[in-house]
Amino acid sequence: MQDAxxxxxxxxxxxxxxxxxxxxxxxxxxxxxxxxxxxxLYKPKAAEDKLAAIAVSxxxxxxxxxxxxxxxxxxxxxxFIAIAFDPSFTGESGGEPRRMASPDINTEDFxxxxxxxxxxxxxxAGRIGIxxxxxxxxxxxxxAALDPRIKATVASTMYDMTRIARxxxxxxxxxxxxxxxxxxxxxxxxxxxxxxxxxxxAGGVVDPLPDDAPQFVKDYYAYYKTPRGYHERSGNxxxxxxxxxxxSFVNQPILSMAGEIDxxxxxxxxxxxxxxxxxxxAFELLRGENKELMIIPGANHCDLYDGGDGDYIPFDKxxxxxxQNLV
Numbered sequence: 456m457q458d459a460x461x462x463x464x465x466x467x468x469x470x471x472x473x474x475x476x477x478x479x480x481x482x483x484x485x486x487x488x489x490x491x492x493x494x495x496l497y498k499p500k501a502a503e504d505k506l507a508a509i510a511v512s513x514x515x516x517x518x519x520x521x522x523x524x525x526x527x528x529x530x531x532x533x534x535f536i537a538i539a540f541d542p543s544f545t546g547e548s549g550g551e552p553r554r555m556a557s558p559d560i561n562t563e564d565f566x567x568x569x570x571x572x573x574x575x576x577x578x579x580a581g582r583i584g585i586x587x588x589x590x591x592x593x594x595x596x597x598x599a600a601l602d603p604r605i606k607a608t609v610a611s612t613m614y615d616m617t618r619i620a621r622x623x624x625x626x627x628x629x630x631x632x633x634x635x636x637x638x639x640x641x642x643x644x645x646x647x648x649x650x651x652x653x654x655x656x657a658g659g660v661v662d663p664l665p666d667d668a669p670q671f672v673k674d675y676y677a678y679y680k681t682p683r684g685y686h687e688r689s690g691n692x693x694x695x696x697x698x699x700x701x702x703s704f705v706n707q708p709i710l711s712m713a714g715e716i717d718x719x720x721x722x723x724x725x726x727x728x729x730x731x732x733x734x735x736x737a738f739e740l741l742r743g744e745n746k747e748l749m750i751i752p753g754a755n756h757c758d759l760y761d762g763g764d765g766d767y768i769p770f771d772k773x774x775x776x777x778x779q780n781l782v
Contacts, residue, residue, distance in 0.1 A: 461493050463547055469495075469520045470684050471761065476500060477531040484571035486543065486563045493547035494540035494568070495519050497531035498577070507582035507781040508536040508575070510568035514760060515556075515590025515616060516659065516691035518546035521684055522588050522760040526611075526768075530586075533774045535781075536578055540568055542591070546688050552654055554690055555700045558597070558617060558707040565591075565598035569605060582606060582781040586773070588760070589730075590614045592722075593709050596737055599720060600712040607780035608716070609773060611723045612759035615733045620704035625732070634705065644698045659695040671729035674757045684761065710740055719745040719780045723769060725754030745780075 463481045467473050477497045485491045499506070509530050511523040519527075519539040527537035542564045543557070544550035550560075565585055573580040584607035587595025592613025599608040622629035628637075648654050660679045661672060668676070678684035679691045686692055720741055724734035731750070738748040751759065751767050758767040 461491055461547055461549060463493055468686075469524050470682075470686055471525045471528070474528050474532055477528060479528075482538065482571075484567060486560070486567035488543070488560060488563065490543045490560070491549040492540050492543065492564060492567065493519070493549075494538040494571075495524055495527065497528045497537045497539075499531055499534055499536075502536075502577070505577055505579040506534065506536045507584070507777065508538075508572040508578040509584045509586060509777060510565060510572060511537060511539045511586040511588070512542055512565065512568075512594070513588030513591030514612075514691070515614060516689065516696065517589070517679075518686055518688045520546075520686050521689060523586075523591075525761055526586055526588065529768075529770050530773065530777070533770065535777065536572070536575070538568060538572065540564065545690065552697070554654070554656065554695070554697045556616075556696060557703055558594075558709050559703075561591070561594050562597045562601065562709065565594060565605075566602045569602060573604065580604075584608060584777050584781050586611060588612060589756075590616045592734070593617070593737070596713050596716070596720065597709040599716050599718060603718065606718050607777055608718065608720045609723065609776065610720070610734065610737065611768075612725060612728060612730060612756050613722065613734050613737060614730055615710055615737060616701070617704045617708045617710075618733065618736070620701060621706075621708070624729070637705070641699055641702050648697075648699060654697040654699065656694040657696050657698045657700070659689075659691045659693050669729075671756060674755050678757045678760055710737055713737060713740040714742045716741060716746075717743065719747075719776070721747045721749060721772075721776050723749045723751065723759065723772075725751050725756060725758055725767065727754060728756040728759075730756050747776075
């Protein structure tokens with residue numbers, strides 16, 4: 456059984472301007488768990504033939520009105536049908552309780568987007584690709600390892616959320632004692648949540664910003680907490696995930712089958728991104744001559760969300776990558 460019909464906002468409420476080169480509409484589709492997902496569909500104006508299509512999601516804790524929508528609209532300007540969707544339990548999509556994440560369900564969300572696009576009359580079902588941003592870059596690679604209908608995959612400024620859950624940043628907590636401490640904290644929180652009948656939120660990007668915050672936290676703040684990227688439905692812009700929302704990431708490595716992806720994969724990362732090692736680590740797992748790592752000079756992690764103060768998102772490269780591989 457699918458979720459009840461979603462109540463979708465119809466007015467333009469994105470953090471980026473609407474393009475006059477594409478048509479936009481709200482759509483919904485469901486995954487195999489019966490969760491109804493909300494998406495923005497972008498289509499080149501006056502398009503008549505069946506087109507190649509791209510599904511986009513991320514960053515982790517964001518909504519489709521932010522970075523993924525910008526990517527989708529821009530790819531539609533360049534000739535593709537593109538959807539930006541809210542993952543299960545977030546944004547305008549269904550799923551209860553809210554603000555939960557799952558390596559399995561969120562990978563399924565990408566595959567469900569492919570289900571939906573494959574059944575549209577204006578989409579060439581043999582020419583579908585995906586773009587995952589930040590934490591959804593890892594989900595995109597996992598989906599590509601599972602679903603051969605995904606003919607080409609881009610992971611932009613990616614995080615491996617399961618790796619960071621196991622190891623912390625740069626492997627600083629990669630030991631059993633640290634993981635045991637985290638497991639105990641989660642277990643205590645589960646008991647407290649069950650007793651209270653609510654789920655305590657972990658908090659989004661820290662606000663106010665401490666003077667001694669690491670540079671990457673300042674970068675997150677500059678996107679999620681300012682008019683540049685703030686959105687009322689974004690967890691990162693507000694009160695974040697549930698404290699227990701990401702428990703399952705610690706023992707479900709999502710890149711374990713990345714070496715068996717036959718179709719092309721492009722990993723894009725910023726030279727100065729704190730998360731760059733996730734992209735490079737994922738690239739090392741990939742096999743075949745159709746895999747590529749592109750490092751953007753001078754870019755930090757969030758510069759690939761919206762271009763930052765420059766033109767950091769390599770849309771020309773994304774266009775040529777999909778044109779060459781969605782054939």
